[in-house]
Amino acid sequence: xxxxxxxxxxxxDSVDAIIRFHMIFPIVLIDGKDQSVQRKCTLTCPLTxxxxxxILGQ
Numbered sequence: 001x002x003x004x005x006x007x008x009x010x011x012x013d014s015v016d017a018i019i020r021f022h023m024i025f026p027i028v029l030i031d032g033k034d035q036s037v038q039r040k041c042t043l044t045c046p047l048t049x050x051x052x053x054x055i056l057g058q
Contacts, residue, residue, distance in 0.1 A: 019046045 012018045023044070047055075 012021065
């Protein structure tokens with residue numbers, strides 16, 4: 001999976017690697033309606049697959 005991070009592209013071997021990376025380094029959040037504002041957020045409580053399935057009603 002390819003994720004763009006700042007001005008370079010980072011390869012991750014698994015979703016777990018993405019989660020571990022973003023628990024340390026903030027994700028830049030961009031508002032689709034106002035792209036001039038950027039906020040940063042760290043992943044503090046990742047969801048498990050079962051939790052995602054429950055939220056999505058699957």
